[in-house]
């Protein structure tokens with residue numbers, strides 16, 4: 001996939017070039033507020049007359065694409081119509097009536113159908129907008145913070161079902177401030193800042209790389225085999241070599257598959273072998289690098305077999321615990 005977009009929004013200039021393998025599915029876009037993410041999507045959707053758009057994604061040409069559907073905070077609903085009427089209007093217009101029920105169920109809109117759109121909460125509105133977008137038969141679906149008002153469990157469920165529903169027929173670009181949404185669904189991640197694409201690659205690689213904390217939170221991705229799942233407790237066990245950790249269960253995960261879990265550097269507490277830390281998980285690691293972040297904090301890189309982790313530790317704790325590069329340490333964190 002090659003995508004070249006330049007556009008103006010007021011005094012803001014966007015010039016974004018992104019290249020990823022053509023057969024890859026979803027592209028995630030991350031970046032700080034004001035980076036140009038919405039400007040990029042609006043240009044792709046054809047809403048910015050000043051924009052120049054070029055490139056293609058497989059057989060989809062960005063400059064000539066039809067059925068480009070953008071879902072954003074500005075996406076309007078018909079205020080005088082109920083949710084059911086809003087949805088069925090789009091379904092009828094696009095001759096997608098037979099898909100209406102499955103889309104309503106995918107977006108968990110069943111209990112909203114009789115409501116007036118003015119009475120919907122932020123997350124409910126987003127679900128209705130998404131349902132309408134899916135019934136517009138998109139070839140390119142642009143999602144601009146379309147899950148931001150939903151709780152984590154709900155957005156994970158909907159994203160999981162959405163990915164399965166759209167398959168490989170629909171290309172998706174997902175803008176999100178929640179990097180976990182991108183990690184869960186996107187094959188590639190582009191970091192945008194100042195109207196430019198700073199880096200593009202596999203989300204787990206970019207999140208594990210030397211972090212640019214302006215665009216990505218300092219964290220690492222554990223990619224490990226699922227040993228067991230406990231749906232009642234909402235937990236799953238992952239194996240890292242001979243060590244097991246327990247983390248929150250993700251939709252669609254089963255024993256024998258692999259799962260990606262992001263661990264924020266702030267979630268990890270370091271402990272020496274004999275220290276007491278009350279956390280669910282305790283991974284034996286080795287300290288491989290220590291860097292000063294500011295006058296109070298160290299960024300500590302850890303290895304656990306082939307897995308790399310990163311922790312943020314106050315200088316006081318680091319010194320008091322007598323931690324040293326090359327030395328053993330436990331990385332402790334909750335599920």
Ligand SMILES: Nc1ncnc2c1ncn2[C@@H]1O[C@H](COP(=O)(O)OP(=O)(O)OP(=O)(O)O)[C@@H](O)[C@H]1O
Nearest residue numbers: 009010011012031032033034035036037038039040
């Ligand atoms: N219609 C407009 N007129 C003037 N300036 C605009 C317009 N639209 C966007 N901008 C400016 O362009 C810049 C990028 O805005 P954009 O909405 O693309 O950022 P973003 O990355 O989506 O931010 P956020 O995460 O806060 O939604 C901002 O500085 C914004 O003020």
